Amino acid sequence: MQTSTEIAARVGEILDAHEGMEGPLLPILHAIQHAYGYVPRDSLPVIAKRLNLTRAEVHGVMSFYHDFREDPAGKHVLKLCRAEACQAMGGDRVAQHAQNRLGIEWHETTKDGQITLEPVFCLGLCACAPAALVDGKVVGRVDEARLDQIIEGVR
Amino acid sequence: MKIYVPRDAAARALGSDDIAAAITAEAAKRGMTVQIIRNGSRGMVWLEPLVEVETPEGRLAFGPMTAAEVPALLADLKNHPKALGLTDALPWMAKQTRLTFARVGVIDPLSLADYEAHGGLTGLRRALTMDSAAIVAEVTDSGLRGRGGAGFPTGIKWKTVAEAKADRKYIVCNADEGDSGTFADRMLMEGDPFTLIEGMTIAGIGTGATKGYVYLRSEYPDAIEVMTAAVEIARAAGLLGPSVLGSGKAFDMEIRTGAGAYVCGEETSLLNSLEGKRGTVRAKPPLPALQGFMGKPTVVNNVISLATVPVIFEKGAAHYKDFGLGRSRGTIPLQIAGNVKHGGLFEVAFGLTLGEIVDVIGGGTATGRPVKAVQVGGPLGAYFPRALFDTPFGYEEFGAKEGLIGHAGLVIFDDSADMLKQARFAMEFCAIESCGKCTPCRIGAVRGVETVDRIAKGDANAIPLLTDLCNTMKSGSLCALGGFTPYPVMSALNHFPDDFAPQMREAAE
Numbered sequence: 169m170q171t172s173t174e175i176a177a178r179v180g181e182i183l184d185a186h187e188g189m190e191g192p193l194l195p196i197l198h199a200i201q202h203a204y205g206y207v208p209r210d211s212l213p214v215i216a217k218r219l220n221l222t223r224a225e226v227h228g229v230m231s232f233y234h235d236f237r238e239d240p241a242g243k244h245v246l247k248l249c250r251a252e253a254c255q256a257m258g259g260d261r262v263a264q265h266a267q268n269r270l271g272i273e274w275h276e277t278t279k280d281g282q283i284t285l286e287p288v289f290c291l292g293l294c295a296c297a298p299a300a301l302v303d304g305k306v307v308g309r310v311d312e313a314r315l316d317q318i319i320e321g322v323r
Numbered sequence: 324m325k326i327y328v329p330r331d332a333a334a335r336a337l338g339s340d341d342i343a344a345a346i347t348a349e350a351a352k353r354g355m356t357v358q359i360i361r362n363g364s365r366g367m368v369w370l371e372p373l374v375e376v377e378t379p380e381g382r383l384a385f386g387p388m389t390a391a392e393v394p395a396l397l398a399d400l401k402n403h404p405k406a407l408g409l410t411d412a413l414p415w416m417a418k419q420t421r422l423t424f425a426r427v428g429v430i431d432p433l434s435l436a437d438y439e440a441h442g443g444l445t446g447l448r449r450a451l452t453m454d455s456a457a458i459v460a461e462v463t464d465s466g467l468r469g470r471g472g473a474g475f476p477t478g479i480k481w482k483t484v485a486e487a488k489a490d491r492k493y494i495v496c497n498a499d500e501g502d503s504g505t506f507a508d509r510m511l512m513e514g515d516p517f518t519l520i521e522g523m524t525i526a527g528i529g530t531g532a533t534k535g536y537v538y539l540r541s542e543y544p545d546a547i548e549v550m551t552a553a554v555e556i557a558r559a560a561g562l563l564g565p566s567v568l569g570s571g572k573a574f575d576m577e578i579r580t581g582a583g584a585y586v587c588g589e590e591t592s593l594l595n596s597l598e599g600k601r602g603t604v605r606a607k608p609p610l611p612a613l614q615g616f617m618g619k620p621t622v623v624n625n626v627i628s629l630a631t632v633p634v635i636f637e638k639g640a641a642h643y644k645d646f647g648l649g650r651s652r653g654t655i656p657l658q659i660a661g662n663v664k665h666g667g668l669f670e671v672a673f674g675l676t677l678g679e680i681v682d683v684i685g686g687g688t689a690t691g692r693p694v695k696a697v698q699v700g701g702p703l704g705a706y707f708p709r710a711l712f713d714t715p716f717g718y719e720e721f722g723a724k725e726g727l728i729g730h731a732g733l734v735i736f737d738d739s740a741d742m743l744k745q746a747r748f749a750m751e752f753c754a755i756e757s758c759g760k761c762t763p764c765r766i767g768a769v770r771g772v773e774t775v776d777r778i779a780k781g782d783a784n785a786i787p788l789l790t791d792l793c794n795t796m797k798s799g800s801l802c803a804l805g806g807f808t809p810y811p812v813m814s815a816l817n818h819f820p821d822d823f824a825p826q827m828r829e830a831a832e
Contacts (some may be wrong), residue, residue: 190598191599191600194580194581194582194596194599197582198541229600232584232602232758233582233583233584235583252698252745252748253503255745256735257662288542289501289585289756290502290503290542292332292509292542294503294658294666295333295663295667295668296368296666297660299336306333306335307336308333
């Protein structure tokens, strides 16, 4: 875990890189999450000071969006689409299978820290449903067997 | 030998990267020189990965390809087990009118030379010879309406921005395509990104805006990659920058990534998000056309609206307007999805009936069971039963049947679907994604889930309560999230009452 001084230094560099941008807060939060895998709490006051916002405002923005994490995710992130096109092809059944198999609910991480399971609403793969995103890679026609393969593959 | 292997996300999700690797390996083994082009998708998702081989007769299609069938591709083309014949002669392709998607799947998405060889930049070059009023008039005359879902005339929006006086104006492309069953924006951006850049540039030149933003959802990593690369290529080629194609007129653009909030597909919420704020909805007026991004006049248009602009300028407003029906002019890229045999993207003039789209083009369900319902227009669109299959595809025509065409996505369900469950999901989704500004949406959606649960437990008294709640949400919400969630709920209730009747639910259990 990095100290708040180290975080302030790294976040400072990220803020420098976004200098002069119109509406920079989302790109900044994305860059911080890209660097750390989550948005460390200690980064919020640093951002607030530079952008002349309150900490509450920065927290308000960060917590509004599903993408930004307050805590690190597991080593791998498995996102399963829960939207209608995937439901029409048995997505709910596959999601239930994933939860049973991993022993976790949505937004949770397996005890070994390997896999975080998250819902996502539409990956635009609606004609090859059900769809998943595994560490940023798209997978289509995910049935129970395919899901088991995915889990075995990342473990 | 030139071989096309799509890099479209749907093709990749079905293994096209493995096919490309297998072709490279097999060619090396045989000592053959093979050029692999990673094109967009032709839109026949059930045939993906669809590989094409260029021949003197035209491009031959093979699919769905497996790695095991790759060696035969480099040996005996004619007798390949997955040979489909000429791509352009396949019924799915031959029956379409591809205007916006003319180049998608055909060209190398990141080759500006390929883009120009297929008619790209012709529209922009013509626009650069016209004045602002003439550019706006051309769009107005084409009859183009917002393809994001609202269907507002694009030309009128442009006119408002063009006539507004300000030191800065913006073009914002709404690429936050969050509706389930839709993927036209994604396919366009992955398959022909320069079309969007050209369309945004024409919008900038026409309205006096010098800066553009594409607000692209984070769920589309492939599209972000292609669009980002395309903007860099366009800038290096002088298509974007201080002097667009040497005209002396400036226009440049940036790709911005969303952060997983569905409501940011609503234009005012998108603008707040782009400014770095919470994606809450703004009241209108003021219109974004007058006070949009950073309080300046802003055109907010959907990807497909902007990507259709180049072909309107290339072929003329009259050519585009000739297609369609009633007040729905031109073509619409239908996205046929869910439980469907032949799913994918099919661009055609407005006016096909829902039944033709689902039964003929889509070929019915993938499971082979009867079609029970089709949700048209995303999670805020109505569920249509077979009884309404004669509805022609158009903005007003679907509105008259208490539905909407939205972004033209169609999600097909077979007879195993439980419509009460779908109504519950609509409320649940609204509760999760509500920005919180309007009480009927924020609280109403939560109460909606509870009320549907009461009906599920056999409480028939909860049915009028649900209807009443839907009316409150419809008239008491600023944007379409709270305002349109009643569409899927009420259509499920009205068209499939058996799924809500206590005695029927008991019988089913």
